[in-house]
Amino acid sequence: MLEAAELEETLTEAFCTIDALPRLECVTASFWPSFTSQSGKEIRESPFWFTNRQLTIIHAIYHSMKTSRMTSLSLNNVVMMPPSRYDFVSNLTNSPLSHLSLSVVPNADISAWSGSKDINGSLGALLPLSNPTLKSLELRSPQGPYHSLDTQLSSFHYPSLESLVLENTIFDQTPSPNGVEEFVLRQKNTLRHLELRSCASYVASPSVDARLWSSIWQRWAAELTSLKELVVDGDSGYVVLDADWGYVAYKLISTIAAESDLSSLRVFRDAIASACKVVA
Numbered sequence: 596m597l598e599a600a601e602l603e604e605t606l607t608e609a610f611c612t613i614d615a616l617p618r619l620e621c622v623t624a625s626f627w628p629s630f631t632s633q634s635g636k637e638i639r640e641s642p643f644w645f646t647n648r649q650l651t652i653i654h655a656i657y658h659s660m661k662t663s664r665m666t667s668l669s670l671n672n673v674v675m676m677p678p679s680r681y682d683f684v685s686n687l688t689n690s691p692l693s694h695l696s697l698s699v700v701p702n703a704d705i706s707a708w709s710g711s712k713d714i715n716g717s718l719g720a721l722l723p724l725s726n727p728t729l730k731s732l733e734l735r736s737p738q739g740p741y742h743s744l745d746t747q748l749s750s751f752h753y754p755s756l757e758s759l760v761l762e763n764t765i766f767d768q769t770p771s772p773n774g775v776e777e778f779v780l781r782q783k784n785t786l787r788h789l790e791l792r793s794c795a796s797y798v799a800s801p802s803v804d805a806r807l808w809s810s811i812w813q814r815w816a817a818e819l820t821s822l823k824e825l826v827v828d829g830d831s832g833y834v835v836l837d838a839d840w841g842y843v844a845y846k847l848i849s850t851i852a853a854e855s856d857l858s859s860l861r862v863f864r865d866a867i868a869s870a871c872k873v874v875a
Contacts, residue, residue, distance in 0.1 A: 610652050614659035622656060625671040646674050653721070654683050660691055669696040674705065675716025675743070690723035694731040697721055701739030701763065703841050715743045722751050729753040735762040735792075740834060740842045742797060748778040758788040765834060765842065768799045768806045776811060783819050793829035797836075798845045805833055805845070807852055812859035816866050825867055827860060 613619065626649050653670065660668075702715050718734055718741075732753070742765035749772035759782065767774040779789065798805045808831050815822075833845040 607648055607652060611655040613655050614662060616659070617663050619659070620664050621667040622665060623669040623671070624652060624656065626652075626674075627672060646676060649674060650676070650680060653681075657683050657687050660687055663691065665691055667694040668692055669698075670721070671696075671698040672700060673697060673721070674700045675718065675720060677716060678720040678745075678747070681720040684721060685724060688724060690726050690728060692723060692729055695723070695729060696733040696735070698733075698735040698737060699741055701736045701741050703739045715741060717743045717745045717747050719747045719751060722748075725750065725752045725754075727753070727755045730755050731758040732756060733760040733762075734764060735760065736764065737762060739763060740765055740795065742834075742842060746775070747773050748775065749773045751778065752781045754785060756782045756785055758790075759786060760790040760792070761794055762792040764791075764794045765797045766794065766806065766811070768797050768803065770806065776814075779815065780818055784821060786819060786821060787823045788826075789815075789819070789822055789824070790826040791828070791831060792826075793831075795830075795832050795834040795842075795844075797842075798833050799836075801835070801845075801847060805848065805852075807848075808856040809852070809859035812856070812863045816859075816863040820870070822867050823871055825864055831856070831860070 610624075613622070626645070653673075656668065656670075659665065697718065699715075699718065705715050722732075723729060730753075740763050746767070759779065761775065764775055766776055770776045779786070796806045796808060796811070833848055834842045835845040837843045
């Protein structure tokens with residue numbers, strides 16, 4: 596009988612032959628940094644083997660998309676690494692995906708390996724090149740806040756994207772073409788469904804004015820005129836980077852600013868509802 600580690604290695608090798616299944620349409624891969632041995636003991640993999648096994652499998656999946664019918668891909672518990680490790684993504688010039696769900700390991704868990712509270716790779720490293728095929732995109736960090744100082748999203752535009760879900764994503768304090776706020780706006784002509792779950796605005800320095808959610812809601816309300824549904828779940832608040840604890844809630848936002856955030860969100864929702872009634 597194979598030990599758990601041997602079985603995992605065998606399954607990894609088998610998964611690398613996924614290109615032999617050209618009629619495969621949907622793939623879900625979930626990665627876990629530990630496994631249970633036959634004796635019932637939890638064994639945690641070293642970061643080196645865990646991340647390299649991920650990289651091997653993800654590479655195989657993207658390679659298979661060159662010849663497969665795959666239209667849906669979900670990758671769960673991904674440790675984002677430097678973009679140079681994902682060069683194979685840019686080699687896929689014609690992505691067949693209409694749906695992509697990417698769930699990443701949060702900054703807090705990465706820091707347990709790296710010792711750094713702010714290091715995390717850019718989500719853009721695994722996004723397909725701009726194309727008219729992608730219709731649904733989910734970028735999640737279900738175990739805690741995700742933020743990358745190396746986010747590079749300026750080159751991504753999906754002219755058929757209809758649904759976008761963001762979970763535990765931290766927005767930059769200063770809007771830029773590489774940031775999430777601008778990325779959302781680039782999809783404005785076709786975006787119908789926008790979902791934000793427990794997202795936050797990053798306060799890089801208390802001495803600099805925070806990027807208020809009221810400003811984001813007002814800007815999106817003015818430009819996302821094709822939107823039919825807005826889901827905001829959880830507290831769209833503010834975070835600051837603590838040297839000891841990582842990203843923590845920022846409590847120094849004034850009551851007036853907090854009320855303005857809620858009011859602007861309500862106006863945004865009302866505008867979407869009114870537009871839908873007019874169309875109907």
